[in-house]
Amino acid sequence: MKKLLILLVFTLTLFGSSYENGHFLYNAKGCSNCHGTNAEGSNEVPRLANKSKKFLVSKLKGFQAGIATNQNQQIMIGFAQGLSDKELDDITNFLSTYKQSSNKKYKLSEDVMGGY
Numbered sequence: 001m002k003k004l005l006i007l008l009v010f011t012l013t014l015f016g017s018s019y020e021n022g023h024f025l026y027n028a029k030g031c032s033n034c035h036g037t038n039a040e041g042s043n044e045v046p047r048l049a050n051k052s053k054k055f056l057v058s059k060l061k062g063f064q065a066g067i068a069t070n071q072n073q074q075i076m077i078g079f080a081q082g083l084s085d086k087e088l089d090d091i092t093n094f095l096s097t098y099k100q101s102s103n104k105k106y107k108l109s110e111d112v113m114g115g116y
């Protein structure tokens with residue numbers, strides 16, 4: 001059973017479904033409201049696009065554990081805690097390999113109808 005699960009996860013990853021799901025979650029979980037549609041960030045909010053997977057995961061796990069090194073970061077604790085391990089994995093796969101053109105695939109109606 002475990003092997004089957006690993007195979008399934010591998011297959012999904014192979015076909016980019018983790019990336020797609022990460023993209024969906026990035027919008028659905030509200031990340032894009034602050035970090036920008038293209039994960040480009042702004043003055044107060046850091047860019048996330050194409051930062052390393054390792055960095056993003058360690059930051060988010062830290063926020064989940066309630067670690068914030070400045071006041072700005074405290075806002076992230078609640079958002080990070082709202083992510084399951086799988087969601088965190090998908091979002092960071094999406095962000096660390098971000099391709100701007102893929103944004104065109106998503107229209108609002110697709111997000112709303114996205115099956116979640």
Ligand code: HEC
Nearest residue numbers: 029030031034044045046056059060072073075076079091
């Ligand atoms: C209400 C605005 C807001 C929302 C929504 C939000 N963030 Fe953040 N995020 C921030 C701020 C502010 C920081 C920290 C800035 C700092 O370090 O001073 C941050 C930091 C981060 C960092 C660390 C980046 C770095 O370079 O240090 C990651 C990763 C991150 N957010 C991911 C996410 C994800 C994934 C979501 C959606 C689940 C999300 N954020 C939703 C505002 C937000």
